[in-house]
Amino acid sequence: MTSLTKAPPKRFIMLSLLLRWEWLLVLLIIVACFVNASLSRYFLDVDNLFDMTFNFMEKSLVALPMTFIIISGNIDLSVASNLAMSAVIMATAFQSGLNIWLAVLLGLCIGTIGGLINGLLVSRLRLPALAVTLGTYALYRGVAFVLLGDLVVKGFPDSFIYIGQGNVLNTPVPVPLLLFSVMAVVFGLVLHRTAFGRLIYAIGNNEEACRYSGVAVNRIKVIIFALSGFMSALAGVIMTARFGSVRPNIAAGLELDVITAVVLGGVDIFGGQGSILGVVLALFLMGITRFGMSLKNVPGQVQSTLIGFLLILAILLPQLLRRFALRSRG
Amino acid sequence: MDGEIRSEPILKLVGIRKAFDGTQALAGVDFELCPGEIHALVGENGAGKSTLIKVITGVHRPDAGEILFRGEPVVITNPLDAQRLGIAAIYQEPTLFPDLDIAENIFMGHYPLRRFTRRVAWRQLYDQAARTLRVLGMDLDPRTRVRGLTVAQLQMVEIAKALSFNARILIMDEPTSTLTLSEVAELFSTARQLRDAGTAIIFISHRLEEVFGLADRVTVLRDGHYVGTCNVSEVTPDELIRMMVGRTLNDLFPKSDVKQGSVVLRVEGLTKEGVFRDISFELHQGEILGLAGLAGARRTDVAQAIFGVAPADRGKIWVDGQQVAIRHPKEALALGIAYVPENRQQHGLILPMNITHNVTLPILQQFARMGGWLDSRAEAQTAQEITTRLDVRAAGLWQLASALSGGNQQKVVLAKWLTTRPRILILDEPTRGIDVGTKAAVHELMSTLASQGMAILMISSELPEILGMSDRILVMNEGRLVNQFTRAEATQEKIMLAATGSSSA
Numbered sequence: 001m002t003s004l005t006k007a008p009p010k011r012f013i014m015l016s017l018l019l020r021w022e023w024l025l026v027l028l029i030i031v032a033c034f035v036n037a038s039l040s041r042y043f044l045d046v047d048n049l050f051d052m053t054f055n056f057m058e059k060s061l062v063a064l065p066m067t068f069i070i071i072s073g074n075i076d077l078s079v080a081s082n083l084a085m086s087a088v089i090m091a092t093a094f095q096s097g098l099n100i101w102l103a104v105l106l107g108l109c110i111g112t113i114g115g116l117i118n119g120l121l122v123s124r125l126r127l128p129a130l131a132v133t134l135g136t137y138a139l140y141r142g143v144a145f146v147l148l149g150d151l152v153v154k155g156f157p158d159s160f161i162y163i164g165q166g167n168v169l170n171t172p173v174p175v176p177l178l179l180f181s182v183m184a185v186v187f188g189l190v191l192h193r194t195a196f197g198r199l200i201y202a203i204g205n206n207e208e209a210c211r212y213s214g215v216a217v218n219r220i221k222v223i224i225f226a227l228s229g230f231m232s233a234l235a236g237v238i239m240t241a242r243f244g245s246v247r248p249n250i251a252a253g254l255e256l257d258v259i260t261a262v263v264l265g266g267v268d269i270f271g272g273q274g275s276i277l278g279v280v281l282a283l284f285l286m287g288i289t290r291f292g293m294s295l296k297n298v299p300g301q302v303q304s305t306l307i308g309f310l311l312i313l314a315i316l317l318p319q320l321l322r323r324f325a326l327r328s329r330g
Numbered sequence: 331m332d333g334e335i336r337s338e339p340i341l342k343l344v345g346i347r348k349a350f351d352g353t354q355a356l357a358g359v360d361f362e363l364c365p366g367e368i369h370a371l372v373g374e375n376g377a378g379k380s381t382l383i384k385v386i387t388g389v390h391r392p393d394a395g396e397i398l399f400r401g402e403p404v405v406i407t408n409p410l411d412a413q414r415l416g417i418a419a420i421y422q423e424p425t426l427f428p429d430l431d432i433a434e435n436i437f438m439g440h441y442p443l444r445r446f447t448r449r450v451a452w453r454q455l456y457d458q459a460a461r462t463l464r465v466l467g468m469d470l471d472p473r474t475r476v477r478g479l480t481v482a483q484l485q486m487v488e489i490a491k492a493l494s495f496n497a498r499i500l501i502m503d504e505p506t507s508t509l510t511l512s513e514v515a516e517l518f519s520t521a522r523q524l525r526d527a528g529t530a531i532i533f534i535s536h537r538l539e540e541v542f543g544l545a546d547r548v549t550v551l552r553d554g555h556y557v558g559t560c561n562v563s564e565v566t567p568d569e570l571i572r573m574m575v576g577r578t579l580n581d582l583f584p585k586s587d588v589k590q591g592s593v594v595l596r597v598e599g600l601t602k603e604g605v606f607r608d609i610s611f612e613l614h615q616g617e618i619l620g621l622a623g624l625a626g627a628r629r630t631d632v633a634q635a636i637f638g639v640a641p642a643d644r645g646k647i648w649v650d651g652q653q654v655a656i657r658h659p660k661e662a663l664a665l666g667i668a669y670v671p672e673n674r675q676q677h678g679l680i681l682p683m684n685i686t687h688n689v690t691l692p693i694l695q696q697f698a699r700m701g702g703w704l705d706s707r708a709e710a711q712t713a714q715e716i717t718t719r720l721d722v723r724a725a726g727l728w729q730l731a732s733a734l735s736g737g738n739q740q741k742v743v744l745a746k747w748l749t750t751r752p753r754i755l756i757l758d759e760p761t762r763g764i765d766v767g768t769k770a771a772v773h774e775l776m777s778t779l780a781s782q783g784m785a786i787l788m789i790s791s792e793l794p795e796i797l798g799m800s801d802r803i804l805v806m807n808e809g810r811l812v813n814q815f816t817r818a819e820a821t822q823e824k825i826m827l828a829a830t831g832s833s834s835a
Contacts, residue, residue: 194702195694202691206680212639212671213692213746214660272682 021266021318025281032285036292043295050172054165054242056287057176058083058235058251060280062258063265064187065228067279070262071191072224073204073271074129078118079232080254081140086111087236088144091153091246100160108233114140115229119222137255144248154245164241176238183231188276200224204271260307261286264314286310338401339364340530341386341417341499346395348381355381356392357554363499368521368531370545370562372538373574374624374793374826377551379534383501386532387419388412418492419501424484426476433459433472436491462490466520482513489520500524501532506540507626518544536624538567538830550574568823571830575793575822590801591615593651594785595667595754597636600645605631606809609645613754618776618786620800622793623829627806629789630672633756637669638662649754663692668752670743672759672789674736678743681732685724686713688731689746716745721771737768744775755779758789773799793822807831 036043043049062079069076090107094100114136121132166175191197199220203210210217240246265282267274286307293303343361347354356378363369371379384390386397388406397404399415406412426435434441436459442451459472468486470479476487485505492500502521506514521544525531533545541548542562550557550573557573595613600606606628613619621629635642638656647654649665656662662669671677679688690697690709697709713727722741724734731742740760747755757776761769776799780786790796796803803820805813805828813828 190702193704195698195704196702198687198694198704202680202683202687205682206676209677209680210691212637212659212669212677214658214663215691216658216660 022275022278022281024317025265025278025285029281029285029288032288032292036288036295039292040295043292047172050167050174050177052287052291053177054174055291056283057174057180058239058242059254059258059261060180060283061176061183061231061235061238062228062254063261063279063283064183064276065224065231066258066262067187067265067267067274067276068191068200068224069129069228070259070267070269071204071271071274072200072221073207074122074221074225075133075259076115076118076129076225076228077133077255078114078136078140079228079258080251081137081144082111082114082229082232083236083239083251083254084144084248085114085140086233087240087246087250088148088153088248090233090237091240092147094156095153100157104160104237107237108230111233111236112226112230115226115232116222118229119225122225123218123221141248141252144250148246148248150248152245152247156241156244161241161244164238164243176242179238184276184280188280191276196220196223201272204268204273257286257307260311264311266314266318269315282314339398340400342398342401343382343386344396344398346382346385346392346397348385348390348392354554356385358395359551359554359556361549361556362559363530363532365498365528365530366525367546368525368533368544370533370535370541370548371551372535372541372548372570373551373557374791377574378554379551380503381554382551383419383503383532383534386412386499386501387417413495416496416498417501418488418495418497418499419503420485420488420492420505422504422507424481424488426484426487428477429475431473431475432463432470432479432487432490435476435487436462436472436494438491440495458494459490462493465493466490467516480513482509482517485509485517486520489524493524497529499530499532501534503534504536505533506535506537514540536626536830538570541570542567567827571823571826575826588616588781588801590617591783594649595636595787596648596651598646598648600632600635600642600647602631602635602640602642606635606642606806609811611804611811611814613785613787615753615783615785616780617801618780618788618799620796620803621787621789621806622796622803622825623791623806625791626808627829628809629806630758631809632806633669633758633787633789636662637667637756639669663750666751666753667756668747668750668754669756670747670758670760672762674739674743678746679731679739682730684728684730685717685722685734685742686710686727688742689713689716689749692746692750712749713745716749717742720745720748720775737764740764740768740772744772748779752784754785754787756787756789759791760788761790761792761795793825796820796825797822805829 033044062083066076066079086107089110090103093106094103098106118129118133118136121127122129163175167173168175168178191200199210199215202215203217203220207217236251239251243250261282262274262279263269264286265274265279267279289306289310290303293306339362341361341363343359346356346359346361348356359378359382361382371382373379381390385392386406388408388411391407397406404415406415427438430438433456437455442454442458443449444451456472463470463472466486466489468483468490470483476484479487489500505517509517521531521533533541535541545562547559548562548565548570549559550570552574592615593612594615598610600609609632611619621632623629631640634640636647636656638658638661641657647656649667654665656665659669675681680691686709690713694704697705697712699705710727717727720741722745723738731739734742760776761772764772773795776786776788788796788799797820800820801817803815803817803825804811805815805825807829808831812831815824
């Protein structure tokens, strides 16, 4: 018996590197940049490029834990509603006199609790995540409306506004972009380099076998849903600071863009496969595409149509490739 | 009914062969069925009964052999062909449409239609259904929805369905395993009534007393071979059992005698409502304890209760003299218990992951450094050591579990559990569906582990394996421990008698 530590054949490594989904995303990003640059000569301006990222950093923050959740074979539809609930509670607490940073802390706690509830329902009661988070999707948004009605909370201090609108020191780098970059690296390392990340993949591939192997499946599910709640609340803080105001309908429909990005990033909607890098690339691809369309004043609905088209393509293409590969093998 | 002019056989199978992935499920089986008889089909688990039935009903096509229907050779390529020939089957778990009513289920696929409009003739449908139900002595409204009926009632609906297309051959595949005694009696009287009306019935059951109570003739299969057919009136249970197991033990099983140590696992009065009751036994250091029984004896459920996958309702478990409560596999793991499950692909492995990741799954925390960071070098080394020891054949540790052969997959599962350094190892059908070479390797490994002091509980449906490997043998039947034997006193016949629940006459 020869040693099994031997690395896979070189051809195998080259092929699997070349065939990675991420390359396609890189290619599409380059194409999108070319198109945008030809649409507007201001597009490639450094300040402009950095400013563009303001528009999609909140979704990006939420997409990171969503990647964990979808790889684990679950889904969280309540992220945008949870974002709204925690932002509204943060804002009303601030309005009634609480220090803004304590209010932020409160908002983050509320979001985490919202996620925790999802996680407990999914794991302890063994309910499908789709149903549970569809329920809390309505519930959390409802709480936001009950608390604020059709009112708006404004008048946040400049120090708070800075985290949503400002740049880091004297650079052109926006604060939200820096925050996301740090978070993306952390999430990427956790997913791809730790035992916790490994178990997320394992659960997504075969939850039963994990249970039989003594993996604390429930605890991991609770943690990733709580994480999703925390990151939603964090995105809510950033969004509130960027807009300078909170309404109960804040971030409506954001969950769909987030899930789109995760799936476009190559994460298998049935769980078990995917990478943080792919999702980050997909987020930028979507951001750049949308930005290019707004340069040309393409209406929002048409933008959504194109993003929807991209998503279907993203799901269809690997399937077609696989079928093609199977056929050519005979 | 002897010496009789039993009419021409309605169905005759000659030399049927069928192989799956190289294992010969049927190796030249003959079978003959006459109108107006109940013909029992018996054999151990894996003897080929189900495969034979699937050949008759068109689910599988035989590799070789001939099927004669009323003397004419026929080819049955799918279940619809079988239905056209008048062959119907009812199974342990009936497959009906739960949200349709009884009449709709009976006539599924051939509703009576109005002549010109081609619409469903509902009144005719319900009238005919009611008549059929009356014939079967079933006191139910044909408009009752099927959901909520008992298994016995569902089987009656299946029989009514078979009658609705004039089935001439009715196959009953272990129909009684979930029925109560009175329901069984009712089913049998229906079967006799159909037989007397000329229907040919194939009856499969593990319970020998049912074979003797109901059947006219019996055919025995063993390891895919045809052993023989006899009139039930001319054979005794002991003779039948000998036909079923009649094999000579070979020396494939190298269990050596080991001095046994103290009791490491003790189970007392373990009960799970409706599944198993009152299971008590002790397992010693260095011992291989065989758990024998037929499929459905609930042996796996007992193992899963001990391992915490599906904890028992009542009963006590001691590990090393300490009473313990095991509510989750991770608690069993912490106590030094490992469980190699019966269903390797679903419960044993994560098929889309590679060998290393599969092997280290239960002990992943051991490779977690600061902040949960995985030491992948240490991980690969552990996987390397254990897979070399078990001689796993693969292109490399990076290979996905799904790409391995059955035998190597099983070795990976064993490797995975041995890395946890268990003191109690539960093996559930450890050699099912794997090649002979790997099988011998697994047996040798078990023997070595036992000699090093590991306590092994082995569930197996293969009698030679049970007899060859076990120091002691427990026999389960229908959720109860019914007997136990030492290695010296056990024979295939004794175990089979206990497992089938027949009292040794």
